[in-house]
Amino acid sequence: MNPLRDWQKDSLWAVLALLLLLALPLASPSRVVIDFIIRLCAMGLLATSLNMLVGYGGMVSFGHAMFFGSGAYVFALMLQKASVSVPVALLSAVVACAVLAAVIGAICVRLKGIYFSFLTLAFQMLLHSIIITWTSMTGGDQGLTGGIPRPVFWGIDLAQSQHMYVFCCVMAVGGLLAMRLLMQSPFGYTLRMLRDNEDRAAYLGVNVWRVRLYAFVLAGVFAGLGGVVMSLFVSGAFPDFSYWTMSGEAVFMIMMGGIHVFIGPLVGAGLLQIFNDTVTRFTPYHGLALGVVILLFTLGFQRGVTDIFRVLRRPSHEAPSAKETS
Amino acid sequence: MLRVENLHKSFGGVHAIEDLSIDFAAGSLSAVIGPNGAGKTTFFNLISGGLQPDSGKILLDGENMVGLSRNAIVHKGIGRAFQVAKLFKSLTVEESLRAALQSALGRAAQMHGNFPLMATRDRAHEVMAQLGLAHKADTVSGNLSHGDQKLLDMALALVLRPKVLLLDEPVAGMGPDERTQMMDTVQQLWRQGGLTIVLIEHDMELVFRVAQRIHVLSYGKLLAQGSPEDIRHHPKVIEAYLGKAVEHAGD
Numbered sequence: 097m098n099p100l101r102d103w104q105k106d107s108l109w110a111v112l113a114l115l116l117l118l119a120l121p122l123a124s125p126s127r128v129v130i131d132f133i134i135r136l137c138a139m140g141l142l143a144t145s146l147n148m149l150v151g152y153g154g155m156v157s158f159g160h161a162m163f164f165g166s167g168a169y170v171f172a173l174m175l176q177k178a179s180v181s182v183p184v185a186l187l188s189a190v191v192a193c194a195v196l197a198a199v200i201g202a203i204c205v206r207l208k209g210i211y212f213s214f215l216t217l218a219f220q221m222l223l224h225s226i227i228i229t230w231t232s233m234t235g236g237d238q239g240l241t242g243g244i245p246r247p248v249f250w251g252i253d254l255a256q257s258q259h260m261y262v263f264c265c266v267m268a269v270g271g272l273l274a275m276r277l278l279m280q281s282p283f284g285y286t287l288r289m290l291r292d293n294e295d296r297a298a299y300l301g302v303n304v305w306r307v308r309l310y311a312f313v314l315a316g317v318f319a320g321l322g323g324v325v326m327s328l329f330v331s332g333a334f335p336d337f338s339y340w341t342m343s344g345e346a347v348f349m350i351m352m353g354g355i356h357v358f359i360g361p362l363v364g365a366g367l368l369q370i371f372n373d374t375v376t377r378f379t380p381y382h383g384l385a386l387g388v389v390i391l392l393f394t395l396g397f398q399r400g401v402t403d404i405f406r407v408l409r410r411p412s413h414e415a416p417s418a419k420e421t422s
Numbered sequence: 423m424l425r426v427e428n429l430h431k432s433f434g435g436v437h438a439i440e441d442l443s444i445d446f447a448a449g450s451l452s453a454v455i456g457p458n459g460a461g462k463t464t465f466f467n468l469i470s471g472g473l474q475p476d477s478g479k480i481l482l483d484g485e486n487m488v489g490l491s492r493n494a495i496v497h498k499g500i501g502r503a504f505q506v507a508k509l510f511k512s513l514t515v516e517e518s519l520r521a522a523l524q525s526a527l528g529r530a531a532q533m534h535g536n537f538p539l540m541a542t543r544d545r546a547h548e549v550m551a552q553l554g555l556a557h558k559a560d561t562v563s564g565n566l567s568h569g570d571q572k573l574l575d576m577a578l579a580l581v582l583r584p585k586v587l588l589l590d591e592p593v594a595g596m597g598p599d600e601r602t603q604m605m606d607t608v609q610q611l612w613r614q615g616g617l618t619i620v621l622i623e624h625d626m627e628l629v630f631r632v633a634q635r636i637h638v639l640s641y642g643k644l645l646a647q648g649s650p651e652d653i654r655h656h657p658k659v660i661e662a663y664l665g666k667a668v669e670h671a672g673d
Contacts, residue, residue: 102536278533285521285537286530289510296508299470300522300578301496302530310531 102280110273117265121258130261132373134329136366137268138164141322142342143349143361144275145315150347151355152279153311154291155205158213158343159220160319162200163193165338167320168327169227169234175244177233182249189324190317197316198309205308208294220340227335239334244327254328264325271321276358278314287311348386352393354400363402423448423618424469424500424586429478431461431468431642438464439475440642446586451612451619453629455653456639457663462622463505465639466588470502471495482586497526501584505591505622507575511564515555515574518563519546519581526582549581553607569600573607580611587611589621593628601625605632626664630654638663 121130142164149155170192174185200219204212227234235241246254254260278284286307289297298304327333336342345368346361353364375385397403424446431439438461446452454462467473469480471492480487487495510518516538523542524530532539538546550556553573558566563574572592579587592608593601605628612619612632623629629636630650637647638659645663646656653659 280536281534282521282524282529282532282537282539285513285517286525288512289521292510292512293508296504296510296578297525298492299472299496299502299508300582301493301525303491303493307531310533 103277106273106276106280110269110276114265114269117269118262121261130257131329132369134261134264134325135369136362137264138322138326138329139346139349139365139369140362141268141271141325142319143346143353143365144272144358145318145322146343146346147350147355147361148275148279148287148311148315148318150350151360152284152291153287153308154294155308155311156209156213156347157204157216157312157315158340158347159216159218160315160346161340161342162216162220162223162338163197163316163319164323164326164342164346165223165227165333165335166196167193167323168333168337169240169323170320171324172240172244172327172333173233175246176240176242179245181247182252182254186324189320193316193320193323194313197313201309201312201316205305205312217340217343220338220343224335224338224340227338234333234335237335239336240332243331246328260328264328267321267325271318272359272362275314275318279358283307283310348390350400351390352397352400354397354402356399357402357405360400360402364400367401423450423483424620425479425481426465426469427479427481429465429468429480430476431464431473432476437642439468442478442639442642442644444637444644444647446618446620447635448618449615450634451609451632452621452635452637453633454620454622454637454639455624455626455629455663456645459641460639461642462639463590464642466502466590466620466622469495469586470500470588496582496584499585500588501579501582501586502588503572503576503579503590503592505594507568507571509563509566509571509574509578512562514560514562515550515566515570515577516546516559518574519549519577522578522581545581545583549577552611553577553580569596569604572596572604576607584617586618586620589619591622591624593623593625601628608632 117133120133142161146157146160149157149160167189171185171189174180174188175182204215204219207215228237252259252263254263286302289302290304290307294304323337326337349364349368350361351364352367353362354360371386371389376382379385427443429439429442442465454465456462464473468475471487471490475488482498482500485498487498490498510521513521520538520542523545524532524539527541529539550559553576555570555573555577558570563571566574576589576592589608593604596604608619608621609632611617633650635647636650636653638645638653640662646653646659
């Protein structure tokens with residue numbers, strides 16, 4: 097109940113996680129591990145930001161990757177075509193995602209349930225079509241190739257892999273901490289009210305549309321940050337980043353990790369990545385194997401693997417509390 | 423205080439509320455009764471902004487509420503509890519009340535600081551004590567008994583300090599003891615003063631016991647209104663709703 101203590105506790109966890117991540121290359125300098133962590137940073141931001149909508153707000157977006165793709169494209173284009181500095185490119189990506197999310201969200205958040213889900217999917221496909229057809233700007237279906245320049249800023253040289261690793265880790269941990277603090281703020285609990293009973297929240301004076309729109313914009317911004325990390329990792333941007341399959345993957349990550357625990361989606365992102373990396377080495381029927389795993393998770397861990405901690409604490413017939421689900 | 427004038431609402435060809443005018447005096451405890459389908463809940467939905475009337479006025483202290491959204495009407499001072507409790511099932515009793523209060527403080531979208539806000543503590547504790555929910559403060563709403571869920575539903579409306587409290591069948595689904603207890607709580611709230619309570623209820627014994635004034639609806643129209651004694655012996659009300667038994671019980 098002590099606000100300062102809660103805030104400090106989350107920040108301390110974030111600092112510890114960051115220190116651990118920064119120490120990891122010293123323990124295991126393997127390129128595979130470093131690449132895994134950077135991809136996890138990108139996908140973790142995407143999945144956790146989606147869970148702000150799904151797990152906390154009860155808004156199942158099927159088109160969340162449109163912001164991931166937008167962040168990647170805007171960041172890469174600003175560096176490649178406008179030759180701006182990295183911080184300016186980063187800020188441009190964030191602002192672009194916020195504006196895009198505000199415009200699309202203003203329309204989508206008026207709808208509920210499956211109507212909301214499919215409208216977000218429709219907007220995503222529209223954006224994907226624009227990326228594919230606007231070849232002169234985006235490179236079309238080939239993607240934005242040729243690499244992105246990484247001018248040195250504040251002594252940070254993203255062309256060096258160690259610098260890039262640190263930068264990506266800081267972005268991811270900072271983004272996750274910001275999302276965590278947001279979800280523990282009064283706003284985060286208003287969002288839970290809307291998830292549990294939107295009607296009742298309105299009868300208690302909550303402006304439902306406004307709160308849902310704020311959540312949609314924030315989630316879009318953090319997904320965009322994930323896109324920036326991915327863009328740095330692949331040194332470009334590709335239409336697949338904003339395709340529906342990417343949104344689907346983010347939903348799988350949430351399902352695997354669990355929507356009721358804050359780090360659930362991050363855990364899910366890690367599990368899915370390990371699974372993808374492993375299975376593709378052994379079988380060409382990657383999709384089939386993935387389908388079986390998802391089925392098993394859906395049947396066995398209906399609330400994701402992280403829900404095991406909640407079940408151990410409370411009998412399953414009792415409803416989980418927001419504290420347990422945060 | 424609360425006054426509706428020539429209110430009209432129809433769904434297709436069905437007139438759910440027809441030319442309805444009622445005046446609820448400040449600080450009164452009134453009941454709206456009538457057979458199923460009389461338009462009672464529709465009437466509450468119109469007052470609380472869940473539905474918009476086709477015509478007519480809803481005046482709170484002289485200000486017209488028609489056209490305002492549900493959340494704006496709450497901020498004007500009309501609180502509501504529901505026939506089937508509408509709760510936040512993953513929040514505890516205290517969290518629910520404090521989350522509701524932060525909205526009343528205009529801080530529902532505040533993105534800094536931790537939940538719950540200190541400014542919401544005293545009022546939440548006061549209402550929990552008032553309604554006998556203090557010992558359930560840390561219970562998750564979804565795990566409460568039916569009676570406690572109804573109490574929490576009322577507490578959510580009450581915590582915002584409304585001028586008018588609308589209670590839609592507050593004792594629905596409760597056992598005899600719980601019913602009496604709930605009605606005693608409602609009466610206690612009213613006796614503390616400052617609150618205008620309007621309730622819909624089917625339990626005539628309780629209605630006649632607590633209400634100062636009763637308004638009877640039938641097919642969306644006002645059939646009769648007056649004191650419990652007037653209503654008990656009103657021929658039209660006996661014919662349309664109460665039947666002979668209640669009249670004799672009263673005698």
